[in-house]
Amino acid sequence: MVAEEIIKLREEIPEGISLVAVSKFHPASMIREAYDVGQRLFGESRVQELLEKIPLLPEDIEWHFIGHLQTNKVRQLIGKVALIESVDSEKLLALIDSESRKAxxxxxxxxxxxxxxxxTKFGFLPEELMSYFKDKRFENLTNTHICGVMGMASNTSDMSRVRADFAEIRRIFREISEDNSLGLRGFDRVSMGMSHDWRIAVxxxxxxxxxGSLIFGEREY
Structure with missing residues (x-):
């Protein structure tokens, strides 16, 4: 079933848009099924679970950390993932940079x-994020590359609200990326959309x- 769902999604998702298979709470055997039909990007949200899975699976998997990252887990994660999608504070960003420099x-x-x-959702408020970039505080980073933004829509059945949330995330990204005075390079990713709303996000x-759930089914706790 996992392989079938991956193939089906690939046919539906427009070219040029990345599919991160959210494998959290699912065993390595199911990740392997997705891998065997060509899936290489996988998302995990718990550091310990990710560290347990990495040695069980092929080395060319590109792991994304997508959950709330606690500061006391940062050191364990550095060097293990291709992308941390969930930087939700300047304190966390500074720690990632510091630990990356040491490593x-x-x-x-x-x-x-x-x-x-x-x-209950984490993240920078729009005005906080805009202030961070306008003040060029990212210039203090030495070993961290900010590739773009990530966000989630409100948990609601009102799809007009979901669409408005995604439009706002994209607007924020566009305002930052199109500001030539910032001199940003490689700031080109907008990660948004999950099983129930990915089409609107696209x-x-x-x-x-x-x-996650469209591919792997409901979580196994």
Whole structure:
């Protein structure tokens, strides 16, 4: 079933848009099924679970960390993932940069922007993120590359609200990326859209969708 769903999704997702298969809470054997039909990007949200899976699976998998990253877990993650999608504070970003410098690696990240109605979701408020870039505070980074933004829509059945949230994330990205005074390079990713709303996210300008339950079924706890 996993292989079939991956193939079906690939046919539906427009060319040029990345599919991150969200494999959190699912065993390495299911990830291998997706891998065997060509899937290489996988998303995990718990550091310990990710570290347990890495040695069980092929080395050419590109792991994305997509969950809330606790500061005390940063060191364990550095050098293990292709992208941290969920940088939700300057404190976390500074720590990622510091640990990356110590490890002698450059870590790719996305800035998580909070536009959803729920207070439980993490991320920079739009005005906070804009201030960060306008003040060029990213110039303090030495071993971290900000590749773009990530965000989630409100958890609602109102698809007009979901669309508006995605449009706002894309607007924020566009305002930053089109500001030539910032001198940003490689700031070109917008990660938004999950199993239930990825089509709307793509219509609103997502470059990467994070899909779990459509591929793997409901979580195995």
């Amino acid at each position: 002698g690696v450059v870590t790719n990240v996305l800035m998580q922007v909070h536009v959803a109605a729920e207070e 219509e609103e300008g997502s470059t990467s969708v994070r899909i």
